[in-house]
Amino acid sequence: MNRNIVILGMQWGDEGKGKIVDFLTSHANYVVRYQGGHNAGHTLVINNKQIILHLIPSGILHDHVICILGNGVVISPSNLLQEMDMLSELNISLENRLFISHNCTLVLPYHEKIDILREDMLKNKCIGTTRKGIGPAYEDKVSRRSLRICDLYNTSLLKYKLKNIINYYNFQIVNYYKSDPVDYNIILEDLLKLKELFKNKIRDIPLILNQAYDNNKKIIFEGAQGALLDLDHGTFPYVTSSNSTIGGIFTGSGACFNQIHNILGIVKAYCTRVGSGPFPTELKDEMDEYLCQQGQEFGSTTGRRRRTGWLDLVLLSRMVMLNSVSSLCLTKIDVLDELSEIKVCIAYKNKNTDQVISNPFEYLNWEELKPVYKNLPGWKTSIKGITVFSDLPDALKNYISYIENYIGNNIKIDMLSIGPERIETIIIRDVFNL
Template sequence: MSLTAVLGAQWGDEGKGKLVDILSAEVDICARFAGGNNAGHTIIAPIGPERVQTTFAFHLLPSGLVNTKVTGVIGPGVVVHVPSFFEEFDTLRKAGLDCSGRLFISDRAHLVFDFHQIVDGLKEVELGGSSIGTTKKGIGPAYSAKASRSGLRVHHLFDPTFAEKFRKIVEGRYKRYGHFEYDTEGEIERYKARSFERAPTAGLADRLRPFVIDSVVYIHEALATGKRILVEGANALMLDIDYGTYPYVTSSSTSVGGVCTGLGIPPRRIGKVIGVIKAYTTRVGGGPFPTEQLNGTGAHLQEVGHEYGTTTGRRRRCGWLDLVVMRHSCLINGYDALNLTKLDVLDDLEEIRVAVGYVVDGKELPGFPANLETLGKVEVSYVTLPGWKTSIAAVSSYDDFPENCRKYISFIEEYLKTPIEWIGVGPGRESMIKK
């Protein structure tokens, strides 16, 4: 099998980008299957002849593009805000990473327009105290339009009826939310395809045209010819529209099932599924968080772990590692291996607690509950493990980890019955230990 999937196993921000960066050195194609520019992957890589360490923030583009031999594919399950696509493309090029000729978008991918972003904010206001805490990137409204069969896809940009369809959709949003300020005709002109002979500048559709492909044919031809494909997840299992902490979730399928539907590939073509798990737990935005630590421990994890969102800059909520969440994640995604990240953030802790069960009314729950009212009442059962109280940042092999550090890793493996294959001890490529 020549397809490997890297998926977030918790609430996102686990550090998927670094593993994707490392694995991309061995693949031909890196593909995104869900989400949009609400994702955020930070990668530090050497660039140019002088190998200058450079930090790149990926949002919509596959982060495997940091390897200059890799081709990036944005699949049908992704929603694309074209201006943000080009802003990211241009920003990467200015930083020394040129993706020209090796980046493609599916003609079936749905489009995010500026009115989706306005509606995203209006929906949050409408929810009031129950605000989900979205990134306001228009992702939810775009997926809602897709599900209600009122969305526009990439191929519609090149359709003569694009303007007519666009006006009709905006009018529908006015009926739902009132007449918000929005330049419909200006947006149409911004996107509308033009011939280069009749206009001094090309519209967004014209600039996008060279990137657009039938990704189903492209991916399957790649598989048939033995090309190696790395699939990069956005967000994570606990933000999945079906299996996450609904409604405090994203609007797409972030699970291994989303790999199939978001790229148009059968399950049997998936060779390996890797789950990325942080050594503690974080989440951004609203929603339940049973192991959250609103105390000195939480503050320590925030500051030492530099827990601020790549996309939003928001401070992440922090807490102990939750193996109830991880067991739920493992059941659904069936990970073949795990990547444990940011283990070094725990270096200075005297003791480390790990959640191993949820108890309600004296009874342990069999799994992660669907009902958030139930989740809000759980008493978390913890196991306390000794810390290692020394820096592991310079460790280069598993055997060199302190004994208590190895015990922590083994405890996670044994509880989840899943091997930990990679261990992250810092932000750079060199700070990943292969076990």
């Protein structure tokens, strides 16, 4: 029986999903991306060489794997072409290995420009987007005015739709934001060049996935961002513009519910967040600097410094519940190697009254929350080079057990990432055959 697996980030993104997808892909036939755009970045380290992918699934580094961009992905043509060129320079073939849904929405220059203008106008109240035009592209999709890849192959319709969209955006750009308009002719010329470049990659993705399932192929569904950035279930309005929780798979790829067998939640051993928004366990002291430097916490898409904080078990438990997680993978454990004490958030209190807050999403006022911590002993030794669970320090095993016991419901940590390299991974239980 095929065992299809979902890789989902359980925090605010940057949990190390790309490495885990890459590691597991040796056992898979397909890797599917189903939401987000080039605002997400997966950093892989293979033989000390760093490779950053923003759109193309991490599985492309395995030459036996077919990679898919589902209809829920918004695609920047220029960014996709850059990635394709970069992989070509690395002698990684995309021929019959990269397929794209004809329903993917395009991210174009006017999306990026309006995104930047909005963020600049909001100043210190901005969302903290990647300024890549992702939100405006999804707005166009919801408003049913977006250009999709299929529109490239109907030139008269493409010209008509593009003219209307650019008029819509230029009115705002010029009259409200007092900036220079985007040029219809330049954008049209660039779009017309794409027809042949993408033509042999466009496929009926739901049909491919259902045929793969019927033929007993193994499929990995690769999430972008993290569950706490979900448009509906995240820390709104400081969220992304797509559904990064489990439901995004079905709307964003056309896969069927019964084709999912295991949902692997990826959890960083501490928390990070890029941009604005609630972050109850955020650190603003020497420990923040330590985690940032030891963990190299700088965004792969923007280069921005990530905010850091202790692991939040309250929010993790909620995301495990919302996503029907089967098991967990704990990443970046090695970053904590030198610490004598490690904290995990186990509850919240009101800063002013000390009232215990059991559900921050129900309480709503994140600014009034303060975390309640459990202090756990660190292992104070390097775990580099360890390949089996039994050889790990007892303090680290106890840290893992504490997380599992807090979450409950027999959810286990089945994988550990103890370094950036593919081989620096410990398998406790086979996630494909649970």
